Amino acid sequence: MPTNKLVDGGWLHASRLPLGGGWTGHCSAPSHEGEEPTDEELRELCNLGYAASCPRLPKERTSDAVRFSIARDRGAQLVLWFVCESCHRPAGYGTLEYDLSLGRWISSHPDARIQKMAECYLQSYLLRRIQPTLAGTSSTHL
Numbered sequence: 001m002p003t004n005k006l007v008d009g010g011w012l013h014a015s016r017l018p019l020g021g022g023w024t025g026h027c028s029a030p031s032h033e034g035e036e037p038t039d040e041e042l043r044e045l046c047n048l049g050y051a052a053s054c055p056r057l058p059k060e061r062t063s064d065a066v067r068f069s070i071a072r073d074r075g076a077q078l079v080l081w082f083v084c085e086s087c088h089r090p091a092g093y094g095t096l097e098y099d100l101s102l103g104r105w106i107s108s109h110p111d112a113r114i115q116k117m118a119e120c121y122l123q124s125y126l127l128r129r130i131q132p133t134l135a136g137t138s139s140t141h142l
Helices: 038-044 114-130
Strands: 002-005 022-025 064-076 076-086 089-099 104-107
Touching: 002 114, 022 038, 064 114, 076 114, 089 114
Parallel strands: none
Antiparallel strands: 002 022, 064 076, 076 089, 089 104
């Protein structure tokens, strides 16, 4: 369960991670609720999906990973797509809607874990959207 943005997890392209960046948090696997993964587990397992080598991963689960993307960005209205994957195949999908002007979800996911992941993905997206790209900008233009 992601809780805080991880500033430097050592990934070459952190924005390509399933939640749009790295996150710290705690485990939500049955009988491991609240346990905090190590830095290595966060880097190699939790933030990547398909954590087959994780000793806490339940044998019976509905999905192995969840992927998000922005389907539509109309300024204040955002539509996110999500796809739950199992064995590298779709196991469920849908859309979630967020209204920036109201600061709330118009439609959300019934599973609190997936909803929390969607919120983290949205936060990562919004940070990228509002931060100006400074690469290649000379100091005379700042």
